[in-house]
Every structure is written in C-alpha cells, then in structure tokens.
Amino acid sequence: MTESSMSRLEHGPRRGETIIMLHGNNAGSWMWEPQTDRLPDRHVLTPDLPALGERYREPWPGMAGAADDIAEIIREHALDGTAHVVGLSLGGVVATHLAHRHPGLVRSCMITGAPLAGLTRLERLLIPPQLPLWRQRWYWRAQAMAFGIPADARDVFVDSAVRVAPETNRETYREVAAGIPEGLIAYPGPLLAIAGEKEQRSVRDAFPTLRRRAPQLQSWIAPGMHHPWNVEDPDLFTDVIREFVDTGRWTPADRRPQASDAPGGPAAQR
Template sequence: MDRRDPHEARRSRVPGRNGWWGVVNAHEWRARDAQEQVLLENGPRSGESIVFLHGGNTARWMWGGQVAGLPGRHLLTPDLPGYGERAGEDWPGTAAVTDDVARTIRSHGIDGRAHVVGLSLGGHVALHLLQRAPDVVRSCIVTGVAAGGLTPLERRVITPQLPLWRRRWYWTLQARLFFIPREDRARFVASGVAASDATNRRMFAEVASGTMPSGPFTYGGPLLVVAGQREPRSVRDAFALIGGALPQASTWIAPRMHHPWNAQDPGLFNRMVATFVDTGAWPAAEGGSAG
C-alpha cells in the first residue's frame, strides 16, 4: 500500500500525542513519526465516524490531541488539498475541496456518513458540505469560522503578510502568538511553510471575501457554531449569518480560548465533540431551533 495516498484507508496503531500541527516536510524523520500518530483512519471501525477538518497552513496532524483523547471512536483526519501529504497540489477552491471531503466520507465513513468537526479553514469547508452533500453529515461543529469574510482591518493587517507565509521565522513568531505548546512548534512551523504560494493566495482570497454558501440549505441536523473568546471579531460576527441560513444552529463562546483551541484545551474540546456527537447538543450553547 502506498502510504502517501491520501485516500487509502489507514489505521493508527498507537494513540497520538498532544502534538497537532505537524506536516510532511524536509525533516523526513519527523514526518514519518507524525504519520504513525495521526492517520487518515484512526480507532476501531465501529459506531459512527467523526471527520476532523484541519485549518489553513496546517495538516491532519493538528488533531493529535483528539485522536489521543477520543479512544474507541472511528476518526477520519484527511489532509485537505494543498496541505500535508497533499502540499504538492494547489488549493482548488472551497467547492472542489468540499467534494473531495464528501468522497472521503462516502468511501471511509461508517455507512458513508460522519459527524463533521471543522476548525478555521476546515470549518469553511464544513459549511459548504452542509449545502453540497448534506446526506453525508450526521451532525456538524464549526469553530473559528469568519463565514462573512474578514473585517477591513483584518485584511489590511494580513494581506501584506502573505509573502511571508513561506518563511520559517514568520511561523516561529506566530507559534508564540497562538500559544502553540513548545513541543509542537517545530511541526507548526514546518506546516506553515509547506503550502505553495498559489495555495496561500487562493485560499486567503476566498476566506477574506467570505465563504458562506449562497442559496438554500436542506441540511436539518444538529449544528454548533463556536468562537474562542479571544478570537478576532469577524468569527463572532458570523454567528448571525450562519444562523440565518441554518436556524437550528446553536452558538457558544469558548471561554479564554484563542483560535487553535483544540490544542490549547484539548480536554474541553474533546468533551464538546463527544457530547455533541452523542446527544446533538452542547449544554453551554445558546439558540438554535428544531431542524
């Protein structure tokens, strides 16, 4: 079996560590080590699948804390096109990536369906999945998603930084600003510089403009929309936009959390996922109506 084929079913033999932002890079020993921790398929093939969709400039390794903290569950952690083992591909656009994820769920998810958890860029893709392929989604959690686009200030601050996204020193600085654990910073940096310039430009252009799908949704299942308390305003501003299109959405501000909070507090993140997957609700959330 070609271990670099992103669509080939794989199982993890050992629990993942709390490392989460790793990516295949020039240091092949680190990539091989990470590959043994977080694979496309993790855990026993029983119950209902959960698919985790990673953020931009990262890869599936960012879910190491979830693979380790949710034993006994069938977890899918694909690399999105343009990232991780697929960094050789350029970002093809949110719609094409969504269709790619839907194919992964149909081929690897138990009964061809999954609970969907998306963070940042993965959350943008998850919202499109609710519209383009609602049949594969059992429930959905999105966190850190500025679905309506970035604020003018955010664009002015971030746009000049795009040429720096291929620089290791830039991601070393970002690791500190994002409170990335010290033991995970090398993977975070390697992941940041792996994406191509074309991927960075195309992905950012979409996210900055807003990715909320136009047109109606037929998805009526559970939906939880989350923002870290210390995230940019644009994430919380998207609550009303998402709720207007999907009235069953409930919302929650995760106290004291920054953007990549699945590593900042993996215990809380994992409890949220497990509770929502098992019950269709998160007691701390607000709003929502029956679908």
C-alpha cells in the same frame, strides 16, 4: 488520497459512527492528535485537505472542490458512508460547504474559528501584505506563540505552514475573506458554531449570518481560548465533540443545572 495515506489517518475501532476532523489552513492532520488520543473508542478520520498537510503538492481546488474531496473520503471510509464533521478555521469553512453540497453525508456539523461572513475591513487591510511572509519560519513561530500552541507542537506547525504554495495561500485567503456565498447553507441537521474568546472578532460576527440561514444553529464563545484551541485545551475541545456527537447539543458547564436545582434537591426542599 491513496489507501496507504488514508490508513495513517484512520483511528479507532470500525464501529459506531464516524467522526471526520478537518484541519485549519497552513496545517495538517497532525493537529488532531490531541483529539484522537482522547477518543480511542471512536472511529475517527483525519484527512489532509487538498494542497495542505502531506498533500501540499496538489493544487487548491477551491472550497467547493475541497468539500467534494472530503465527501468522497466519507463515502469510501466512513462507517455507513456518513460522518459527524468537525472543522477548525479553514476546515470549518470547508465543513460548511460540505454540509451544503452533501447534506446526506453529514450527521452533525461542528465548526470553530471560521469567519463565515468574511473578514473585517481591518483584516482585509492587514493580511494581504503578510501573505509573502507565510513562507517564513520566523513568522509562523511568532504565530504559534500568539495562538497559544504548546511548545512541543510548534515545530510541526511551522514545518506544515511554510511549505504551502504561495498560490494556495492567495486563493484560500481570497475565499475566506469573501465569506460564504449567498444561499449557503441548506443543511437541516445539528449545527454548532464556536469562537474562541481571544480570536478575531470576525469569527463570532458570523454567527448571526449563519443563524439566518440555519435557524437550528447553536453558538458558543469558548472562554479564554485562542484560535486553535483544540491544542490549547484539548480536554475541553474533546468534551465538546463527544457531547455534540452523542446528543446533537453542547451545554457549557455554566449553563448546566446545579445539584440544588434538580427535582427533589435542596432548592426544591426549601
């Protein structure tokens, strides 16, 4: 990635700790605009993955190659050469490989919508016949509606999706369907995996597999959310990022102590 293209994808002041956000398949760095707008005080990198976004003319290098590509961006552009990593869908799978291959570059890792244990049998039956349709605008317009993507973001979503090369679609599908290799992941830092309540079951089904390999894993089901919920509820998504980056943990509102539970509160006075 050139310096000129990287400058468009670097946001906020060059101070503090860097957050790098990895987008989903058939998408690009544009999908993180709701977050960069809400994190003006943070140093954020939103690179395009190889073969996707504005890099759609490049060949797909495989998950390991994509992770190495992002590792080089972190070394060159992140503050102190390290970053908090946020990955959605395919970006979440790449983030997992990144944390395994380059753990010293990763301060924390938050992944969402990533079927890390592979796709279900039903998904393996239904998705391959759809791959030729991934170059059709009508297909992605329908997906945008199903995903809950706001109307003002649908055109750029469709534009990004239809220009991805067929071979990239085939290869990324093959790797995602297979799941992460045995032995991945050897990352000891803060790790958060999230599934939207309304997305495919294979995402949440990956939690036990990931927890066996990374016992420190925290997991959460985002209530009412579809797959790209960073645009569906950008405030909540950004709140999760901010708290996890700052504390290494995420505590949903329904699990937080109520005022009546605090020391000296009404509950203590009864």
